Amino acid sequence: MAGAILGHCDITAVLVHDIFGGELLVGEVWSAEGEQQGFHWWNRLASGIELDLTREQFRLGQRITAPRSVARLPGRLPRRHGDYELLRRRFAEAVVAAAAGSVAAG
Numbered sequence: 001m002a003g004a005i006l007g008h009c010d011i012t013a014v015l016v017h018d019i020f021g022g023e024l025l026v027g028e029v030w031s032a033e034g035e036q037q038g039f040h041w042w043n044r045l046a047s048g049i050e051l052d053l054t055r056e057q058f059r060l061g062q063r064i065t066a067p068r069s070v071a072r073l074p075g076r077l078p079r080r081h082g083d084y085e086l087l088r089r090r091f092a093e094a095v096v097a098a099a100a101g102s103v104a105a106g
Helices: 011-019 081-105
Strands: 023-030 036-044 068-070
Touching: 011 023, 011 036, 011 081
Parallel strands: none
Antiparallel strands: 023 036, 023 068
8 A cells, every 4th residue: 555655645635635624734754864755745634633644655764754734725736736636536436436335235
């Protein structure tokens, strides 16, 4: 699973934000050797619960700094819009399939 979510934290966090609201959070990712590797995105819901659907990609001792809240830019994502739309479509299809299975089972 870690390979499937690797590099998708930004669009996953934006999708969660678009559906549930709350805050977008970002922190720096540092390797176990102390080198910065990039950034990690996740969510803080309105209830205060932090939701990180892609955290499991970090299994090699990486450290993520304390988050800072960032604003969701209105409209289309300036980069990775196609990846976001694909994830959004697949999420919607999975929800519809789960709902149909729930109705059939009930």
